[in-house]
Amino acid sequence: MNRTEAVDVVKESLAQVVPGADLAALRPDDAFRDALELDSLDFLSFVETLSRRTGVRIDDEDTPRLTTLSGCAEFLASRTE
Amino acid sequence: MAEFTMPSLGADMDEGTLQEWLVRPGERVRRGDPVAVVETAKSTIEVECFETGTVGELLVEPGRTVPVGTPLALIETEPREPEKPRRKPPRGRKPKATPPPEAIPPPLPEPAPAGVQESPVAPPPEERPQHEAVPLVRRLARERGVDLETLHGSGLHGRISRSDVRRAAARQPRARITPLARRLAGELGVDLSTVSGTGRYGAVRADDVRKAAAGPATALVSDRAEPARTAAEPARTADDRAAAMRRTIASLMARSKRDIPHYYLSTTVDMAAAMGWLREHNRRGPVGERVLPAALLLKAAALAVREVPALNGFWTEDHFTEGDGVHLGVAVSLRGGGLVAPALRDADTLALPQLMARLKDLVTRAREGRLRGSEVSDPTITVTNLGDQGVESVLGVIYPPQVALIGFGRVVDRPCAVDGLLGVRPTVTATLSADHRATDGAIGARCLTAVDRLLQHPEEL
Incomplete structure (x- = not known):
């Protein structure tokens, strides 16, 4: 999975968790948990969705890397090489 | 004859808007069946019936806002002792005591659990309908939308068998459709003949249409949520709604602070054991069964409250009434502002994965406005x-007529004294706001120390 594909799947997953979220305004290095006001349940469903869509297992220890779009893309790219 | 009235869905509700009827005149309802969708300032709620009987006249049109207590419909309740015991066996014999063997069917081969609205409240025995039908036959009738009152049983003493129900079902027209569902289907371009209903008697409800409009479950939620929500709430803009919610919160919280002499307690709980246990649990299980610290905290709170029942209940008319079970109101903040606190019912009896699943479901439904009256x-x-x-502690305002509120802050690493040494441990600040009319500080303290003790043994939660 290249970075563009990864960013797309991350955005799709966020859209599913937060219907109506303004993803276009989200910059690659914005901390989206704050920007989109995700609580821990939202974030967990984001992780579940992302994991299901990409087939990548995401553990609790990985979540610190999943705070920004670019962080997520990097993580997914490294796990799907 | 009983009246089905606009219920008070919490102390903060003065009026409600009848959004949709889920039943029609002449339809039989049982206690606990959802019969109407009511929109309050805070949420859209499915309201259950408190009587068993037949729906008479519907007194209020969908779209009208009426005060709490206004009659919405008439329910013809079942007489306890019918004058003409049509299918009753000779007096003195209980119907259920003598079912002929052939009337007890094997488990249904084609159960349709998704289509059955199980009533949350089992009707007391004396309110059971008087048809001669064993429970499985009644269930089949409910699934197939057959009114047992209109059936003549072919069995002994007019007993109704499953084949009676099947024959009647075959004669019936196709399942009904609620008015809102019909309108939504028009707006969303959904073919109603393809929609399977989840309402009573297989009635197609607005939600079913929304689900059908969304297509397969893999579709993006955002694709479906927007048109459906706007269609379902044509009368109110989001701003009106937010303003109405603000006003109800304002009046309830003002009432709480005016009437309830709060006292506050707080304690810091070492979360090392709990977080360690969670990490292990989550590492072993699939991603979908992950448990959040919030679920552990809720379970610990529920068990602690069970130990200190003086905090679990209501203060009304100068005395305390203990709750029947621990139904934790979970404060859920809504996107766009406001909050609701629906109940996680019998939270003390739920295993952690179950509690976590119920929590997810409850929060999702709270945010989509699909809570039920009992919640x-x-x-x-x-x-x-x-x-x-991101805050470390919260000293909450009690939700009247409840008598206590437990607050948890963020799980945060703090320097702690551990076995005479300084260590860094994850900790959480647990607080209790309680009504001094109902309890004193010593009682409240027992609750918080129980929370602390329970969180030291996460494997037992």
Whole structure:
């Protein structure tokens, strides 16, 4: 999975968790948990969705890397090489 | 004859808007069946019936806003002793005591659990309908939308068998469709003949149409949520709604602070054991069964409250009434502002994965406005968890007529004295706001120390 594909799947997953979220305004290095006001349940469903869509297992220890779009893309790219 | 009235779905509700009827005149309802969708300032709620009987006249049109207590419909209740015991066996014999063997069917081969609205409240025995039908036959009748009153049983003493029900079902026209569902289907371009209903007697409801409009479950939620929501709430703009919610919160919280002499307690809980256990649990299981710290905290709170029942219930008319079970009101903040605190019913009896699943479901439905009447009207104590908002502690305002509120802050690493040495441990600040009319500080303290003790043994939660 290249970075563009990864960013797309991350955005799709966020859209599913937060219907109506303004993803276009989200910059690659914005901390989206704050920007989109995700609580821990939202974030967990984001992780579940992302994991299901990409087939990548995401553990609790990985979540610190999943705070920004670019962080997520990097993580997914490294796990799907 | 009984009146089905606009219920009070919490102390903060003065009026409600009847959004949709889920039943029609002449339809039989049982206690606990959802019969109407009511929109309050805070949420859209499915309201259950408190009587068993037949729906008479519907007195209020969908779209009208009426005060709490206004009759919405007439329910013809079942007489306890019918004058003409049509299918009753000779007196003195209980119907259920003598079912002929052939009337007890094997488990249904084609159960349709998704289509059955199980009533949350089992009707007391004396309110059971008088048809001669064993429970499985009654269930089949409910699934197939057959009114047992209109059936003549072919069995002994007019007993109704499953084949009677099947024959009647075959004669019936196709399942009904609620008015809102019909309108939505028009707006969303959904073919109603392809929609399977989840309402009573297989009635197609607005939600079913929305689901059908969304297509397969893999479709993006955002694709479906927007048109459906706007279609379902044509009368109110989001701003009106937010303003109305603000006003109800304002009046309830003002009432709480005016009437309830709050006292506050707080304690810091070492979360090392709990977080360690969670990490292990989550590492072993699939991603979908992951448990969040919030679920552990809720379970610990529920068990602690069970140990200290004086905090679990209601203060009304100068005395305390204990709740029947621990129904934790979970404070859920809504996107766009406001909050609701629906009940996680019998939270003390749920295993952790179950509690976690129920929590996810409850929060999702609270945010989509699909709560049920029993969930919003009877929390026995509220728990608020502001950890996600980044704060370390919260001293909450009690939700009248409840008598206590438990608050949790963020799980945060703090320097602690551990076995005579300085260590860094994950900790959480647990607080209790309680009504001094109902309890004293010593009682409240027992609750918080129980929370602490329980969180040291996460494997037992």
